Amino acid sequence: MLIVHLSDLHCGKKWFSPGSLALAIEEINELKPDMVVVTGDLTENGFLKEYELAKEYLDRIKCKRVIIGTGNHDYRSTGYLLSQRYFKRPELLKHKNAIVTYLSTARPDKDGGEVGFRQLQWLKRILDENREKFKVVALHHHMIPIPDTGLERTTINDAGDVIRALTQSNVDLVLCGHRHRPWCLHLDSTTILNAGTVSSEKFRGFFANSYNIIKVRKKKIDAKIKVVGGDTLDFKKILKENEPFIP
Ligand SMILES: [Fe+2]
Ligand SMILES: [Fe+2]
Numbered sequence: 001m002l003i004v005h006l007s008d009l010h011c012g013k014k015w016f017s018p019g020s021l022a023l024a025i026e027e028i029n030e031l032k033p034d035m036v037v038v039t040g041d042l043t044e045n046g047f048l049k050e051y052e053l054a055k056e057y058l059d060r061i062k063c064k065r066v067i068i069g070t071g072n073h074d075y076r077s078t079g080y081l082l083s084q085r086y087f088k089r090p091e092l093l094k095h096k097n098a099i100v101t102y103l104s105t106a107r108p109d110k111d112g113g114e115v116g117f118r119q120l121q122w123l124k125r126i127l128d129e130n131r132e133k134f135k136v137v138a139l140h141h142h143m144i145p146i147p148d149t150g151l152e153r154t155t156i157n158d159a160g161d162v163i164r165a166l167t168q169s170n171v172d173l174v175l176c177g178h179r180h181r182p183w184c185l186h187l188d189s190t191t192i193l194n195a196g197t198v199s200s201e202k203f204r205g206f207f208a209n210s211y212n213i214i215k216v217r218k219k220k221i222d223a224k225i226k227v228v229g230g231d232t233l234d235f236k237k238i239l240k241e242n243e244p245f246i247p
Pocket of ligand 1: 179
C-alpha cells in the first residue's frame with residue numbers, strides 16, 4: 001500500500017508557492033498512490049477565495065481515496081463555516097486492511113488546538129472496532145515538540161490523553177502537519193510522521209517544500225521525504241544531522 005501525506009498548502013496571496021503545489025500534485029499522480037492524506041492548513045487565512053483555490057488544486061489529485069482535513073489557518077476569519085462546503089468532512093477511510101481517521105484539532109481563531117474528550121471517545125471506539133487493521137490516525141497539529149521550529153506553544157492541549165489513547169490502541173501510524181518541518185518519532189509500536197509544507201514559503205528548519213511518501217507492507221512502514229521537484233530523502237538523514245536542510 002502506498003500512502004502520500006501532504007500538508008500545509010497555505011493557498012492564498014502571501015507566501016503561497018502555486019508552482020510548487022502544481023508540481024507536487026503532478027508528482028503524486030505519477031506515483032499512483034492508494035491513499036492521499038492532507039493534514040490541513042489548506043488556506044492561509046480561511047478566506048472564501050483561498051478555499052476555492054485549494055479546492056481547484058486538490059481536485060487535480062487522481063486518487064480514489066483522498067482524506068482532506070483542516071488546520072488552524074483554515075479556521076481563521078470564520079473559515080470553519082466554509083470548510084465543509086468545499087471539502088467533505090473527513091472521518092474514516094477504509095482500504096483493504098487499513099483504516100485512516102482524521103481528528104479535527106483546529107478551533108476558530110486559535111493557533112493551538114485539541115482533540116477533545118468526545119472526539120477521543122469516538123476515536124477509541126473506531127480503533128477498538130478495527131483492532132486487527134493497519135491503523136492510521138491523521139491530525140493537523142503535532143503532539144510532541146519538533147526540533148528546529150522555534151518557540152513551542154501549539155502542541156495540542158490534550159496531548160497526554162491522545163498519546164496514551166494512540167499507543168494503548170496500538171495505532172501503527174500517526175500523520176501530523178502544522179510545524180512545516182518533516183520529522184519522525186517512534187513511541188512503542190506507533191510511528192509518528194510530520195510532513196513539511198508542500199507549498200508555503202514559511203519554512204522551519206527544513207528549507208524546501210516537501211511531502212511524505214509512505215510504503216506499507218505487512219504493517220512494516222517505509223517512509224521517505226520527497227522534496228518537491230527534487231530528491232527523495234531518508235528520514236534518518238534529517239534525524240541525524242543538526243544542520244538545517246537547505247537544497
Ligand atoms: Fe501551516
Ligand atoms: Fe497550522
